[in-house]
Amino acid sequence: MTKSEQQTAKRDAAKEQESVITGPAEDYLKAIYELELAGGAASTNDIAQRLSFAPASVTGMIRRLAEHGLLAYERYRGVTLTAAGRKAALRTLRRHRVIESYLVGTLGYRWDNVHEEAERLEHAASEELIDRMAAAIGEPVVDPHGAPIPTREGVVDETQYCSLADLGPGHRVAVVRVGDDDPEVLRYLASIGIMPGVTIAVLACEPFDGPITLSIENERISIGAPLAAQVLVDMIGGSEAPSH
Amino acid sequence: MTKSEQQTAKRDAAKEQESVITGPAEDYLKAIYELELAGGAASTNDIAQRLSFAPASVTGMIRRLAEHGLLAYERYRGVTLTAAGRKAALRTLRRHRVIESYLVGTLGYRWDNVHEEAERLEHAASEELIDRMAAAIGEPVVDPHGAPIPTREGVVDETQYCSLADLGPGHRVAVVRVGDDDPEVLRYLASIGIMPGVTIAVLACEPFDGPITLSIENERISIGAPLAAQVLVDMIGGSEAPSH
């Protein structure tokens, strides 16, 4: 083998490794996983919207992922993750959430600007790095926004919580999770005391997606429906299912 | 503006940002910087070899980088970094070395497997993350292999050291830096006690790139010329310029 053939061989070998699940593909799988959790098969448009791509681009990527056995895809029918696809999605989700937790836990980041950083690092970090980060902060079970962190083995809590927007007045709830992607939203939520673990009482709800009045730590505050939808909660004590 | 036009605008805005200096481009600039340090203009073949790409590919990337004002390029003449190119190279070099230092300093990595990790993370980490990492480990001046870390402002120590392979017998030297990219080499160097800060006496040198016999911490050991070339050293006390 000549020297330049050796180099060529080395390049080919290096490519072999990952190849199929590229960075962009990881983001698609993650998005599809989350859409699927929310409601059945993920539609082309939903994926496009979540990732800010044109629908035509999504169709293209979907085809490729399906060819590689990561998605079950029938034209005009939306997509579902296969076992392999789900595994890959959870792997990326774990990375993302471990990174967010680590940045907040040990590097002094605040919860409103870790998402963007994690969105890039999740594709570059090795398994080893993620495991070391997780170990360094005590193997957390949720990320700074309350989202569950999949284990190394791909096990994750998929409990569905309802949001503040789904509740009627009179409920007492514990915040379990908030949307993680909009820094301004997160700063505002922090400023009014909404974060995982906090207890909230719903005082009033105006109809037609009107504002919702809450009591948080003895403070009274009204928030709009879109914001309320970003806050996932768990019923406390005697209260049960949402009132409609 | 319609909703879909808004999305399109958002995509364009997002692209505007970096665009020009992509991940691969950062690796090219880094490689060119280091080749230039070693000796004048960087040749297409040298760059190709260092990055394990075909020379034709290098020509292509060089053209693009030159068009964007990062390289001074004349066909068949090799390339030189412009001020902008140098700045970008040092930015990436800083990232790389801060990351290596951080991984070793706080996550329990050993020095032999941080290079590969840093090679990917350097393209994904934000300026803020790098600065926080550097602060967390006390703003180190060199990375775990002894390579100088450029400051945030792009200032770096460019002192040229000679390697063990350049020395004649009788010299007493301090190791300042070792090659950072081959894990096996690094493990071996560590096993025989060669790492930055250690003092070495050169006992004997065989001609024709033969082995070099050293005394390290009162241990006697011979190493081959290629390995010796990876160890950069500083003269101690009375000794001066290399003996040829």
Add this chain to the structure above:
DNA sequence: GAGTCGAATTAGGTTAACCTAAACCAGCTG
């Protein structure tokens, strides 16, 4: 069962970043 409409796909195009094979050129060698 034809019409309609939004969602999805197809068609066709772009850019970055690689590749191999073929030409090309600069500088030395006889």
Add this chain to the structure above:
DNA sequence: CAGCTGGTTTAGGTTAACCTAATTCGACTC
């Protein structure tokens, strides 16, 4: 100064990942 040669570039090709515009499809309405 003609010829060689190794380094370099050009020519032509591939793949991933996006785009817009045009077409097609499914499902629901009249």
